[in-house]
Structures are given as C-alpha cells and as structure tokens.
Amino acid sequence: MATISLGIRQAKPNVDGSFGVKIIIGSKGTTAYISTRFKVDNLSQWKGGKIVRHPDADVNNRKLRALLSEYEAILDSIPNPNVSAKDVKEYLERRFRKSDSLKAYAEAYITRLEKEGRKSYAQNMGYTLKYLIECFGESVILQEFTPSALTLFEKHLRKGGSSDTTINIRMSHLKALLNAAANDSIVEYKVFPFRNYKIPTKAVRDICISKEELHRLREAKFKGVSERRHTVARDLFMLSFYCAGINLTDLMDARLDGDTITFVRKKTATKKQGEKEVSITIQPEARAIIDKHLTKEGKLDFGYNYSQYEQFRSFVTKGL
Template sequence: MATIKLVILPHAVLKDGTHRIRIAVNHQGITRYIPTRFKVETLTQFRDGQVLNRPDAHTLNIKLRNLLNDYEERLYNIPSLQLYSCTQLKEILHNGTTIDKPSTFQAVATEYIEELRQDKRDNYATLLERNCRYFTNFCKGDILLASITPYIIQNYVRYLKKNYRMNDTTIDMFISRTRTIINRARKQNLVHYDIIPTSVHKIQSPPERELDITIQEIITIRDSSPEERKLIVARDVFMLSYYLGGANLIDILSYDFRNTSHFEYVRTKSRNTKTGDKRISLTIPSEAEPIIERWVNKNTGKLDFGYKFSYSNFSRYMNRGIKSLAESLHIKHKVTYYSARKSFVQHGFELGIPLEILEYCIGQSMKKNRPIFNYLRIMRDHADKAIRTILDNLKLDYPH
C-alpha cells in the first residue's frame, strides 16, 4: 500500500545551507520524493513531520498539513495503484490536479457508446464496449484518464496477448479503440498528456480492402432481375448507394425522401467526431428515383423493406443478400455493401474527376496535405456533375 509523509533529507543541503521539506512517496518498497516550497534552516527545526523551534512553526505546520491533505486526496483517488511503479506514482501525484469529478476511462467510453447507439452505430458501439470491459478488467476497475501512462498501455498489450491469446492484428484493433476514447477525452479537454499513452504502441495500417468492382459488374447488378425478395432488396439498396455517391446504409435508411429532390445530410459516422458542419448535398439522380418510389413509406418518407428487426440485423441480412446476388450473377470479385461506395470512387477517379469532389460526394475529410484546397468550397453543382459523369458512363457499351 502506498504511503506519503513529510520529510527532510539530511544529506540534501541547499546552497544557502537550508533544508527543503519534501513529500516522501513510498510504494512497493521504494521511496521517491516530491519537493515543496517550504524550507527549514537547520535539522533541529524539523522532527516527525513537524516544524519546531521557529516563531512561524504553527503557521508552517498548518500549510504543510493542508498540502499533505491535498496529496493524500490525490492518492486516494488513484485506482489500481498496483499498476504503477513508485516513480510513476510520484509523477501522477506531482502533476495531478484536484477536481470535483475525476474523468475516468469508463465514464468517457460509456458516454460515447451511448451516442453511438443513439446514432444506430451499434456494431462499433459493441466493439468499444468490449474493449472497455477488457481494459477495466485489466486495470482491476475503472481508471482515471490522467493515470493512464505508456507503461499501462504496454502492459495492456501483454495482458491481451497472454489472457486472450490475441494476434498482433487483433491487439492493434483493441489499442485503436483505447486510443479512440483517450483522444475523445483530450478533445474535450478532460485530460492533458505530455506523451500520449498509446503512442508507444505502433498500430500497423490495415491492408487496403480491394472491394471495388468493375463498371460491367455494376451494370450486371443493375440489370439483374432476381425473383427472391431478399435479392431484390440487395440489388436496390446496393445501386441506391452507388447512385447517391456511395452513401452509407444508415444514412440512406434514416433519410426522409418526402417532398425533396435532394439528398442532403451529415454522415452519421462522422457526426460526433468532426468539427464543423460536414454537410453533403446532392441532387437525387433520375436513376435513383424508381428505387426510392418502390420502397418509400408514404407516411414517414423513409425506405421500408418490411424488415422489422434491428439495424444491425438488417445490415447483415442485406450483406448476405448482396453476396448471394453476386454469386448468382457469377461475379468473381468479392461484393459487399461497401463495394458500392468503393466502386463509385474508383470509377470517378478513372474518369478524371478530382479527388476533392469525390471526397465531398462520399463525405470523406479532405486531406490536410493538400492545403490549396482548404480555400475551395465544393458545392452541390460540382457533386452533381461528378455523379452525372459516373452514371452516364454506365450507359456505354462494355464488353461482357
């Protein structure tokens, strides 16, 4: 158990011959010292944590007691003391601040998970929830954000490898989710780090997913005439995403298509993670209108495929349908819902459409390494022309 007390070090004499009063932090059989601003002139003026033989001894003792009380409260609020070395504990105490409601990892994670569930991003919320459970289990309880150090992250990696036999790729995923919560706390000014804890673990870039399909394969899906309802839904949802600039499923399903000729929205995925209004505004192309008309609920304006289960279940149902449809059409490439988005960008790029316009269409952040475009505002007209170019290209004859 960690303890703290007031001491002076007889051998540590200052240049003026005085002795500085320090706070001794004892933990795991090791002692480290935090210097205070208080000094005594001789060793006889300090004994058993008390200032003696001075006219101002009473005043100094009150100040020292208040200071020690402050450090004791900081010590009390640090969970999982066994995770820290004495040196680390000393740094946490020395750099800590007194706050009414300490910000903890679990508190920030829980708040973010609730936001994700409200936005129907249940899959990602579940992944963060799982990591939060593993991390708090590792820490033997919730942990202050200010207490998270690179040393703890390194030990968390070892913990995941030893207890769950995770490979490096899976561990990278969990550390990435841990980093997400830490970065969220940093953006909210809940915590400040000299060294970001997760920086000690290098996360490998995931391999590029080759999910785009050819223009002819898009045409094959578009012109297919499946009889099974599941495959009809898969075809229509897939093509609608392609027609609407690679829009995500959740954004299409939550949109009110009543009395509008435009598809104007903020991506659910980036709504709570980016500053500013990342609004996308597109004119609904004529190719998309029959699909919307076929499935729109006249009362709500939203697409209704007669599927009454959760969004996550429908997403899986729809992806299975797309896979089955592609197989029935003898498409050799792997096809998922994401293939519509990926193919839209790839086809646009091959047609010479500037990346900045394609990024606007799909709601992707413009890259910071292209500063000239910080002054370029991509408007609906640019996006409409780009989409029209891509969709008109589907009307050309391509070899089968």
C-alpha cells in the same frame, strides 16, 4: 472493523495461468475483492504480500503500496465500518478516483455516442472497454495509461489471438477515448501516451469489385427462400452506389420523393465543422430503385417491421 490488504486468489488463476493482485477486504467474517491492473505470472512471484522474482517487482510494489494507501484513506472515512465486506467494497469503489476511472469515463463516453446516434461505434467502443478491463482490471485509472501500458495492452490482445487489423481498431478506440478524456479535462498528460506509440497497421485487403462484377450484381435474378433478402440487399447496395456511397442509416432517414437527397451524415455530424448538409442529385438509375420501395411519406419501406435499425442492418449485411 474492516481490514484491507494486498493478495492473490490461488484458487482462481486467470485464463493464461497468471494471478491478478487484489485488494482483499475483510469485514464481519466475510471477504470481498477489488481487482488491480497488476498480476504475477505464477505463484512463485508472490510472497509476503509483495511481488518477487519479477523484472518490474520494485516499481510495481511501490505502485501497489500507493494504491493500498489510497484505499486505506477512503476506508478511514467510512461512516459505518460495521458492515459486510461487500458493502465496504461498494463504498471504496464509489469513492476511489471516480472521475479518473477508465471504466466510469468510458461508460459515460459510450452513452454520449449513443445519444449522438453513433450506436455502431458505441457498441464497438464497448467491446474495446471489455478488453481493457480484462487486461488492467476495473480499478485502472486514466492517468496510468503510458506508452508501456499501451505495449502491455497490445501484448494482451496478441496473446488472445487478435490480428493487426483488430489491434488497430482497439488501439484507435483507446486513443479516441484518452483524447476525449483530456479534452474534457478529466485527465492531464504531460506527454500524451500515443505520441511515441505506433499503432499496428491494418492489413491491406483488395475489396474493389470490377465493372463487370457490378454489372452482374445489378442484373442478378434470385430464386428460392432467400430471394427477398438478396433482392433488398442488392437494391440497397446499388442505391448507395448511385448516391455517392450514402450510408444505410442516412438513406433510411432521408426523404426521397424529390430530385435530390439532402441529409446530415450521422457518422460525422458531431465532428465536422461548418456546413454539414450533403446534397446529392437523384440519378435515373437510383430513381428506378427508389420508386420500387417509396412510401407516401417519401421514405423507403422494404416491408419489414423491424423496430431497431441494427436488426435491419444485420438483415441487409447477411443478404450481401
């Protein structure tokens, strides 16, 4: 018969020297572990299956007991208890508040973003999910996100060397994720976690270029092995400038053999209400660049057989 209990793995501390509290599963002479969001700073804070000598010991122990009870209830329903600890773990994880799991919901949300064509945002949301799991463990549920949990996540990011700008991005991603979960009725918050939490402000950078610098870029001549890359990057930068800042992904999909560019901006297509089409008149300066790279189908072609948009975007970014 499988057994479960609370414990820590002394031989496997975290990178910062702390120890995560685990659900330890024993069955048929094998052992498996389920991570929790709880941890102790050192071995002296764990004794007899409980957190001790810790400012939040009482609260955390109550939550851990409740968590263990949930897993015990699921274990009681296992059809065949005579299996390995790994099999028991898989059974428990599949049935533990699946709909309320941060990891499960975030992965589904990321898939939704990818289907909407928001691949770059989906990729960055994936990075944020990685840090959330790193901080709270894979079994953390959406309901557990409170202002104190947000503060804990911020501390975790700072400990890892993240700047205010990076923390702003990660927290903005988490806020969007929790908002989406609430809107999808996956979780209900009496008080939304971010209501009284202030997201760190991004560092202000002066990234404007002068008219003189823009003129130098427009007229620049390139030589050597990077001539083609720099020329393509320059042409796309200037074309975006002449077309009211159009994004590369929208520009590459647009038909450009007429007097105007009409498109639906991918970045806001699923958010914006009402009229979504954007129409821009092609100015002579833009037409001169377009005609250098225009195909018979009215699309831009820079001579690169990249199958993935992200590859070409990376190529252009490096060129810039």
